[in-house]
Amino acid sequence: MAFQLDPRLAADTVSVTQRGAIDIRMMRDARYHWLVLVPQIDNAVEWFDLPDVAARALFTTAQESAQRLQALTRADKMNIAAFGNMVAQLHVHVIARHKDDAAWPAPVWGVGDAVDFDAAGLKDRLIALRGIL
Amino acid sequence: MAFQLDPRLAADTVSVTQRGAIDIRMMRDARYHWLVLVPQIDNAVEWFDLPDVAARALFTTAQESAQRLQALTRADKMNIAAFGNMVAQLHVHVIARHKDDAAWPAPVWGVGDAVDFDAAGLKDRLIALRGIL
Numbered sequence: 001m002a003f004q005l006d007p008r009l010a011a012d013t014v015s016v017t018q019r020g021a022i023d024i025r026m027m028r029d030a031r032y033h034w035l036v037l038v039p040q041i042d043n044a045v046e047w048f049d050l051p052d053v054a055a056r057a058l059f060t061t062a063q064e065s066a067q068r069l070q071a072l073t074r075a076d077k078m079n080i081a082a083f084g085n086m087v088a089q090l091h092v093h094v095i096a097r098h099k100d101d102a103a104w105p106a107p108v109w110g111v112g113d114a115v116d117f118d119a120a121g122l123k124d125r126l127i128a129l130r131g132i133l
Numbered sequence: 134m135a136f137q138l139d140p141r142l143a144a145d146t147v148s149v150t151q152r153g154a155i156d157i158r159m160m161r162d163a164r165y166h167w168l169v170l171v172p173q174i175d176n177a178v179e180w181f182d183l184p185d186v187a188a189r190a191l192f193t194t195a196q197e198s199a200q201r202l203q204a205l206t207r208a209d210k211m212n213i214a215a216f217g218n219m220v221a222q223l224h225v226h227v228i229a230r231h232k233d234d235a236a237w238p239a240p241v242w243g244v245g246d247a248v249d250f251d252a253a254g255l256k257d258r259l260i261a262l263r264g265i266l
Contacts, residue, residue, distance in 0.1 A: 046211055048200040059192045067181040077221075078179055081214035085230055085238035088210075097218055105218035109240050 003040040006089040029114035033096040044090040068132040136173040139222040162247035166229040177223040201265040
């Protein structure tokens with residue numbers, strides 16, 4: 001059976017592009033530039049449980065995505081995190097943070113409600129991200 | 134001049150052991166098993182700004198630490214994160230999470246106040262961590 005994206009990740013994010021076996025997605029939250037990297041490996045939960053090649057590929061993709069997203073957004077700081085407390089399926093957050101954003105300097109989770117894009121805004125964001133990733 | 138640990142990291146954490154140029158520290162918060170990895174490289178802020186060898190060493194050390202800490206604590210989930218919104222000096226959090234811990238399922242930041250160890254508790258914790266790291 002093909003890899004199945006977790007339903008909550010499917011609802012909260014949209015796919016930007018694919019890098020090898022990693023689905024690079026973005027959070028449906030216009031307050032941030034927020035990527036979510038999902039290695040398409042069945043039953044992956046902890047990063048260190050991945051085969052070495054896949055673990056390193058996820059690391060490299062997180063690093064490159066963070067660097068490019070910082071350049072695009074002129075972010076003050078990049079945040080990279082793997083939690084999985086709510087959604088067990090392995091996924092890595094790469095978030096561009098600005099000193100005037102909705103949560104600064106706290107982590108973004110649990111601060112206010114996500115602001116979804118309108119159709120034009122989503123299209124623009126995807127064009128911008130696909131241009132760098 | 135020798136590497137200088139950020140004063141806030143120095144106040145909030147204590148060194149467990151050294152792995153190459155990475156200082157493996159633990160948070161002074163008895164509510165969690167919470168490591169903080171600090172690569173001793175001057176002016177390091179973003180993970181992707183490190184030289185490749187140092188960036189990979191930090192990744193490998195984070196992975197190994199997470200794996201060993203999970204085995205020690207039988208954690209339900211390991212959390213790995215690099216933020217740096219408050220303390221710019223590059224550091225990576227490796228936190229063992231349990232479904233009955235003080236913040237679950239939220240990230241640990243901003244939930245209640247840290248509970249410092251007493252002298253005996255700190256000593257015991259360090260012995261346990263040095264046994265696995």
